[in-house]
Amino acid sequence: MSTPSAASSPTPRSSLRDISLAQRADIEARHPIVFRADVARRAVTIGIVAAILGVYVFGLATLDISWGAVFDGLTRLGEFAVLMMPPSFGTAARLSAYLSGLAATLAIAFLGTLLAAIIAFPFGFLAARNVIPNVFAHFAVRRVLDTLRAIDTLIWALIWINVVGLGPFAGILAIMTSDFGAFGKLFSEAVEATDAKAVEGILSTGGGHLQSVRFGLLPQVLPVLISQVLYFFESNTRSATIIGIVGAGGIGASLYEEIQVNEWQHVAFLVLMILITVAAIDLISARLRVAIIGRRAA
Amino acid sequence: MASAIRRLPDAQAAVRMRAYDGAIAARRRRTYLGAALLLAMIGLAGNVGEVSIPKFVANIGNFTSYIGRLFYLDSGQPVVANISEWFWGVTQKSKWLPLLGETLLIAYIGTITGAVGAFIWSFLAAQNLVPSRWLRVFARRYLEFCRTVPELVFALIFVVAFHLGPLPGILALAIHTTGALGKLFAEVVENIDMKPVEGLTATGASWVQTVRFAVLPQVLSNFVSYTLLRFEINVRSAGIMGFVGAGGIGQELLVSVRKFYYSDVSAILLLLIATVMIIDLLTEWLRHALIGREAGT
Numbered sequence: 001m002s003t004p005s006a007a008s009s010p011t012p013r014s015s016l017r018d019i020s021l022a023q024r025a026d027i028e029a030r031h032p033i034v035f036r037a038d039v040a041r042r043a044v045t046i047g048i049v050a051a052i053l054g055v056y057v058f059g060l061a062t063l064d065i066s067w068g069a070v071f072d073g074l075t076r077l078g079e080f081a082v083l084m085m086p087p088s089f090g091t092a093a094r095l096s097a098y099l100s101g102l103a104a105t106l107a108i109a110f111l112g113t114l115l116a117a118i119i120a121f122p123f124g125f126l127a128a129r130n131v132i133p134n135v136f137a138h139f140a141v142r143r144v145l146d147t148l149r150a151i152d153t154l155i156w157a158l159i160w161i162n163v164v165g166l167g168p169f170a171g172i173l174a175i176m177t178s179d180f181g182a183f184g185k186l187f188s189e190a191v192e193a194t195d196a197k198a199v200e201g202i203l204s205t206g207g208g209h210l211q212s213v214r215f216g217l218l219p220q221v222l223p224v225l226i227s228q229v230l231y232f233f234e235s236n237t238r239s240a241t242i243i244g245i246v247g248a249g250g251i252g253a254s255l256y257e258e259i260q261v262n263e264w265q266h267v268a269f270l271v272l273m274i275l276i277t278v279a280a281i282d283l284i285s286a287r288l289r290v291a292i293i294g295r296r297a298a
Numbered sequence: 299m300a301s302a303i304r305r306l307p308d309a310q311a312a313v314r315m316r317a318y319d320g321a322i323a324a325r326r327r328r329t330y331l332g333a334a335l336l337l338a339m340i341g342l343a344g345n346v347g348e349v350s351i352p353k354f355v356a357n358i359g360n361f362t363s364y365i366g367r368l369f370y371l372d373s374g375q376p377v378v379a380n381i382s383e384w385f386w387g388v389t390q391k392s393k394w395l396p397l398l399g400e401t402l403l404i405a406y407i408g409t410i411t412g413a414v415g416a417f418i419w420s421f422l423a424a425q426n427l428v429p430s431r432w433l434r435v436f437a438r439r440y441l442e443f444c445r446t447v448p449e450l451v452f453a454l455i456f457v458v459a460f461h462l463g464p465l466p467g468i469l470a471l472a473i474h475t476t477g478a479l480g481k482l483f484a485e486v487v488e489n490i491d492m493k494p495v496e497g498l499t500a501t502g503a504s505w506v507q508t509v510r511f512a513v514l515p516q517v518l519s520n521f522v523s524y525t526l527l528r529f530e531i532n533v534r535s536a537g538i539m540g541f542v543g544a545g546g547i548g549q550e551l552l553v554s555v556r557k558f559y560y561s562d563v564s565a566i567l568l569l570l571i572a573t574v575m576i577i578d579l580l581t582e583w584l585r586h587a588l589i590g591r592e593a594g595t
Contacts, residue, residue, distance in 0.1 A: 020501065056410055059403040063464040063545070073460035073469075080459060100346075107347035110339065150571045154450075154538045158555045163360045168347040173354075242450040245542060246552075249347070259454050267455070271447060278446050 084268035094266070098254055102273060104168040105250035106281075108243065109236040112175025117229045120180050124187025124225075125213065131191060141184070148181030153239050157248035168249025175236050175243075182232070190224040191217060223293035230285040237281045241274050368564035377561050385565050387550075394547065398569060400464055401546035402577075405536040408468045409529045412475025416441075417521065419476065420483030421509055426492060441484075444477025449535055453544040464545030471532050471539070482524050483517070490516045522588055526581040533577050537570050 020027070028035050089095040125131045127141040157174035164170050199216035207215065244252025251270065258266040305311070343349075369377050377384040387394040422428055423437035449470045456466030494512035503511070540548025547566060554562040 056407060059407045063400060063403055065465050069465060076459040103346045107343035110343045111347055150574055151567060152534060152538050154541060159364060162364055163357045164353055169349055172347050172349065238448045242448045245450065256454065259458060275446055
């Protein structure tokens with residue numbers, strides 16, 4: 001065992017440590033079990049680490065990644081970083097183009113999330129075991145939702161562009177489609193986690209099935225749903241910034257162009273705009289969550 | 299047992315009823331105001347987002363026919379009639395299967411590299427381990443930056459710096475993973491039991507020794523669990539890295555969509571979905587095995 005020098009330890013050295021170290025041989029003789037290494041356990045640990053590293057090195061070799069390429073790239077990245085300073089937007093016309101791109105990004109995130117939530121709302125109840133007891137119905141609904149969710153927003157954007165053409169509308173529909181799958185699953189889980197007593201209470205006073213959902217289930221699930229919708233709105237703001245790369249509107253298109261033409265000052269400005277917008281949306285959505293469902297539930 | 303309910307005198311009840319009605323009306327007003335605000339925002343966003351219901355209605359047929367066409371070969375046969383023709387790219391050298399493998403490797407290397415970065419940064423960002431406020435604030439801001447910039451934006455920039463290929467994809471995923479996992483790891487570290495740390499500090503152990511013997515055993519299982527979850531997410535992301543030229547099967551998918559090779563699109567999508575589902579199952583199994591091992595010892 002090595003004895004670290006005083007310089008390497010930020011905490012003041014305790015005299016207890018010196019005393020213990022001086023008596024180490026004696027302690028070892030008295031408590032041999034504590035000092036004996038667990039060979040089997042250590043072999044398993046080493047084996048796992050070796051396997052992880054092995055696949056890692058195999059991957060690097062297969063993908064033909066060399067230190068030279070990494071170093072060259074980093075050098076070039078350093079040059080870009082210098083070229084990015086100071087971030088600027090150039091002409092006023094370009095700034096207004098950026099701002100309208102940003103507005104489109106926010107519109108895509110907002111409407112995409114909202115539409116997904118509205119469409120998923122009834123499906124959340126349909127896919128919930130305690131509302132529709134039919135096993136086949138909720139199995140079928142769940143599988144459809146799973147498939148929608150498994151396909152990335154960007155792929156949905158490519159498909160919707162074929163339908164409504166290039167532009168933010170395709171982005172809205174793309175976010176709507178992929179989030180519909182996610183919301184349907186989350187909503188149905190929220191509905192299944194509700195307390196059945198409220199529903200029974202409504203039914204016992206003579207309420208109908210629909211009334212039991214409206215006054216028994218809805219008040220229980222609504223705060224959960226709103227909280228999830230707000231979280232998705234935050235994450236969709238990020239998705240909507242890149243959806244323009246495939247032509248589905250928003251600020252991503254400008255970003256893609258400026259990178260292609262090596263206008264690094266503009267790229268830095270755009271990235272800053274994205275960062276500020278995302279931070280602002282996070283803040284607003286956190287405030288809204290507290291305002292709507294109270295501090296404790298948030 | 300039935301018991302009579304004593305009613306308040308009408309005069310007193312009326313006061314309370316008025317207060318109740320007032321409270322209800324105030325809540326209603328707030329709800330209506332919120333709904334009106336939401337409607338206004340929908341109108342504004344619809345305008346900015348170029349939403350056009352007529353266009354949607356007129357072209358929705360394209361969507362269903364597009365989805366339908368995905369399942370027909372160029373020869374007009376339905377895809378299920380000729381599976382080998384549908385999945386022709388699977389048997390080709392340097393086609394779908396190697397590209398799928400490349401996608402998985404990008405996700406794997408990106409996740410491991412990012413997790414190692416997150417591991418180091420998380421200890422620096424944890425309030426209970428780092429007394430220096432400035433170091434902590436710096437670590438937190440750095441992690442925030444890493445996870446706020448979308449990974450595809452990093453990939454776009456890296457493609458120019460590192461040229462086309464899997465390397466920019468790996469680095470983009472690694473940086474994003476560092477940001478996302480670093481935050482989660484730091485939260486795990488802040489929630490540990492501090493008694494072992496105090497015990498080691500009392501014996502005069504160095505900072506590194508304290509982390510190794512007092513902190514690590516408490517956090518490792520959570521770290522591994524979060525990393526496995528992140529790996530699942532990164533497999534999905536690696537699937538689209540090829541859209542910007544950062545390696546993997548995404549490039550092939552983009553080309554198929556742009557050139558209207560319908561049956562190829564559905565074949566690649568099915569391969570991707572199947573891969574994602576298998577990875578999800580595998581990592582879930584691993585996580586449960588890990589938790590079991592943890593509980594057993």
